[in-house]
Amino acid sequence: MTALPLMDGPPVDYGPDEPAMIRYRAEGTERALALDNRGPVRIDDDGNVDPAILDAYGRHGFYVLQGVLGQQERADLEAGVADMLDRAPVTKGATTDRHGRPAIGVGLRGRNLSWVRPLSDPLGGTDANRGRHPAKMNEPTVPDGAPEWVVQLILGSLQFSDACLRTYANPDLLTVAAAINGPDFTPFNEAVWIKQPRLGGSVAWHQDGWTHWDHPDLDEGTHGFNFMGQLYGCDATNGLWVVPGSHRIGKADIAAMAAEAGSDRLPDAVPLVCEPGDVAITNRQCIHGSFANTSDRVRVTINMGFHRRRSVLGVEGGGIHNEVATYDEAYIERRSEVLMYAIDARRQRFGDERPFRYEPFAGREDRYRWDDDARAGIADYNLFDLGI
Numbered sequence: 452m453t454a455l456p457l458m459d460g461p462p463v464d465y466g467p468d469e470p471a472m473i474r475y476r477a478e479g480t481e482r483a484l485a486l487d488n489r490g491p492v493r494i495d496d497d498g499n500v501d502p503a504i505l506d507a508y509g510r511h512g513f514y515v516l517q518g519v520l521g522q523q524e525r526a527d528l529e530a531g532v533a534d535m536l537d538r539a540p541v542t543k544g545a546t547t548d549r550h551g552r553p554a555i556g557v558g559l560r561g562r563n564l565s566w567v568r569p570l571s572d573p574l575g576g577t578d579a580n581r582g583r584h585p586a587k588m589n590e591p592t593v594p595d596g597a598p599e600w601v602v603q604l605i606l607g608s609l610q611f612s613d614a615c616l617r618t619y620a621n622p623d624l625l626t627v628a629a630a631i632n633g634p635d636f637t638p639f640n641e642a643v644w645i646k647q648p649r650l651g652g653s654v655a656w657h658q659d660g661w662t663h664w665d666h667p668d669l670d671e672g673t674h675g676f677n678f679m680g681q682l683y684g685c686d687a688t689n690g691l692w693v694v695p696g697s698h699r700i701g702k703a704d705i706a707a708m709a710a711e712a713g714s715d716r717l718p719d720a721v722p723l724v725c726e727p728g729d730v731a732i733t734n735r736q737c738i739h740g741s742f743a744n745t746s747d748r749v750r751v752t753i754n755m756g757f758h759r760r761r762s763v764l765g766v767e768g769g770g771i772h773n774e775v776a777t778y779d780e781a782y783i784e785r786r787s788e789v790l791m792y793a794i795d796a797r798r799q800r801f802g803d804e805r806p807f808r809y810e811p812f813a814g815r816e817d818r819y820r821w822d823d824d825a826r827a828g829i830a831d832y833n834l835f836d837l838g839i
Contacts, residue, residue, distance in 0.1 A: 462745075462747075463570070463591060463592075463594050463649045463745040464591065464745050465589060465591050465745065466591065466592060468589060468714070471714070471716065472716070472742075475687075475716045476686075476687035476688060476722070477687075479687055479692065479720060479721045479722050480686070480687045480721075480722060480724060482721045483721035483722055483723070483724050484724060486507075486511060486695065486721070487507050488507040488508065488510075488511045488513065488514045488515065489514065489515035489516075489517060490504070490515075490516070490517055491516065491517050491518055491519075492504075492516050492519055492623045492624075492626075492627065494623065494626055498626060499630070500626060500627055500630040504516075504627075505630060505631065508631070508732055508734075509671065510696065511695045511696060512671070512693065512695060512696060512697060512698035512699070512733070512734040512736070512737040513693050513695070513723070513731055513732060513733045513734060513737060514731065514732045515723065515724070515725055515729055515730075515731050516623075516624075516627070516729065516730045516731070516732065517726065517728075517729050518726070518728050518729065519621065519623060519624065519680070519728060519729065519730040520618065520621075520680055520682075520727075520728040520729075520730065521728065522728075524614075524617075524618060524621075524728075524801075525682060525727060525728055527613075527614035527617070527800075528612075528614045528615065528618060528680075528682055528751075528753060529682060529751075530614065531611075531612035531613065531614030531615055532612070532614075532643060532645070532682065532751055534612065535555060535605055535608070535611050535612055535643070536602065536645070537549070537550075538552070538554060538555040538611075539554060539555055539564060539602050540554040540555075540556075540557075540564065541554070542598075542599070542600060543566040543599075543600040555605075555611055556611075559607075559830060559831050560831050560834060561606070561607050561773075561831045561832075561833045561834045562606050562607070562772075562833070563605065563606055563607055563611075564602055564604070564605055564606070565602075565603055565604035565605075565606065566600040566601065566602055566603065567600065567601060567603040567651075567652035568593075568599065568600060568601075568652065569593045569594075569597040569598065569600075569601055569649075569650040569651075569652065570590055570591045570592075570593050570597075570649075570650065570651070570652060570653075570743040570744075570745070571590050571593075571652045571653070571743070572587055572588035572589075572590055572652060572653045572654075572655055572743070573652065574654065574655050574657075575587035575588045575653070575655030575656075576655070580657075580771050581661050581770065581771065583657045583658065583659070583661065584654075584655035584656070584657045584740075585655075585657075585705050585706040585709075586655060586656055586705055586706050586708075586709035586710075586715065587655065587715070588653040588654075588655045588656075588715045588740070588742065588743070589653075589714070589715050589742070589743070590653070590743065591743050591745055594649060597649075597650060598650075601647050601650045601651070601652075602645060602647075603644065603645055603646070603647075603651060603652055604642055604643070604644055604645070605642060605643040605645070606640070606641075606642045606772075606833055607640075607641070607642075607831070607832065607833030608641050608642055608643045608753075609641050609789055609793065609829065609832065610826075610829050610830055610831070610832055610833075612643075613796060615641070615643065615753060616789075616792070616793045616796050616797075616821075617793065617796050617797040617800050617801070618680060618753055618755075618797075619641060619755055619789075619790065619793040620790065620793035620794040620796065620797040620806070620807060621797070622797075622804060622805060622806060622807040624678055624730060624755070625807040625809070626807065627732065628678075628757045629810075631672065631676060631732070631757075632672070632675065632676075632757055632758060632759045632760075633759055633760065634810040635760045635810055635811050636757050636758065636759060636760065637757065637758045637759075637760050637763055637783055637786070637787060637837055638756070638757060638758070638786055638787055638789070638790060638836075638837060639675050639677070639756030639757055639758050639772075639836065639837050639838070639839075640756050640772050640833060640836040640837070640838065641754060641755050641756070641833070642754045643751065643752070643753055643754065644750070644751070644752040644754055645749070645750070645751055646689050646741070646744040646749065646750040646751075646752075647744065647749060648689075648744060648746060648747050648748060648749050649744065649745060649746070649747065650744065651689070651743060651744030651750070652743055652744075653715075653740070653741055653742050653743045654740050654741045655715075655740055656705050656708075656709065656715070656717060656738055656739070656740035657705065657738070657739070657740060658674075658697075658702065658703060658705075658735070658736055658737065658738055658739075659674060659735035659736070660673065660674025660675075660735055660736055660839060661771075661839070662674075662766060662767075662768055662839040663762065663839065664701065664702040669701065671698045671699045671734065671736065672698075672734070672736075672759065673736070673759070673762055674734075674735040674736050674758075674762065674839060675735050675756055675757055675758035675759065675762065675839070676732055676733060676734050676735055676756065676757060677732075677733050677735060677754055677755065677756040677757075678730050678731070678732060678753075678754070678755045678756070678757075679691065679723070679730065679731040679732075679733055679752045679753070679754055680728075680729075680730045680752065680753035680754075680755070681723075681725040681726070681727060681728070681729050681730070681731070681750070681751075681752060681753075682727065682751040682752070682753065683727050683748070683749060683750065683751055684725050684726045684727045684729065685722075685723055685724070685725050685750045685752070686722060686724055686725075686748075687722040687724070688742075688744065688745070688746035688748065689741075689744045689746050689748050689749070689750040690722045690723045690724070690725065690741065690750060691722070691723045691731075691733065691739055691740070691741050691752075692717075692720040692721065692722050692723070692739060692740055692741060692742070693720060693721060693722075693723065693733060693737050693738070693739045694717060694719050694720045694721075694737060694738040694739070695719070695721060695737075697736070697737045697738040698734040698735075698736035698737045699736075703738055705738060708738075715742070717738070720738070720740075735756070758837055758839065760783070762839060763778045763783060763837045763839055764778060764779070764780070764783065765777070765778065765779065766778050766839060768837060768838050768839040769836075769838050770838070771838050772833070772836040772838035773833070773834055773835065773836040773838055774834070778837055782835060783837065784811070785835055786832070786835040786836065786837055787809075787811060787812070788819065788829075788832075789829050789832050790809055791809065791812050791815075791816065791818075791819035792819050792820075792821050792825050792829060793821075794806050794807055794809065794816070794819070795816075795819055795820050795821040796821035799821060
């Protein structure tokens, strides 16, 4: 498998902060690999996930499931991501791709492509996303010849890539989702992160949830989790960083933490260290973020989020991933239908697998067959994301 093309030119680094970054990455990697939160998916004959996986995830707030995405699935995903980028607008604001065709997302109402200036932090210290990124990240010097904008995030990715849709229904991952969030779990949203070599911007430290911090029943799983499938692997230079255990502390004062650290290098954070095909489970309440990608290695993350049903049912959410709305049964069912199409799309591609049985739609599977009509029908499905 071949990663995305590298940008030509001299190395890119953090200038006077580079020695400190090198130490920080090395120390963080050592701490990450010393944790007991990585290994293959282990599911018994009765469909139960190994309790040791759930225990380690519960303590640390993240877990690296090794080798989940096989060679064929990764090849399909690589082709799908390459196709989406080939169909992307030629630059931010354009309506055609580099071939002159209508670009991906044109004519849709939902958010699709998110652009970033190379090596920048567009969110830190701003009011964006309900102000949940309170501290600015270090922005390295942009290399000569860099484009003005680069694609960093593709939202609503299931409507643009059959490969992403099929991975969404990976039965091992959905079995883990049911073990964490219950058999009636619901979707959250899906996206593809692309941290381009020497260009990818940072994502300032944050916690994802916003609706339930003051709820009397708040616990470590209230705001759900994300699966983060790594197409090419990731490390301390280009991957996500997480503060272990921070999903259990409630709403953190990240600005104060950064001020105490004296930089954007939070001292307790560790990087996700993954091989190609690994999938990390990351609790949305964990403090997490990523640095600008000054390395020569691309990171492509297939992101798929899930919630407990009781966290979204009857809740007024939205405002970041979708319009503000109250999530009633009909809303949740409409958003969940794409999972049923994904299960059938995967059945068609990987016929030797046992498809996942999604309890809320049990007995209605035959209504959801993946074909051209279904593909047209899920356009703008992410308008109904369950953001909390």
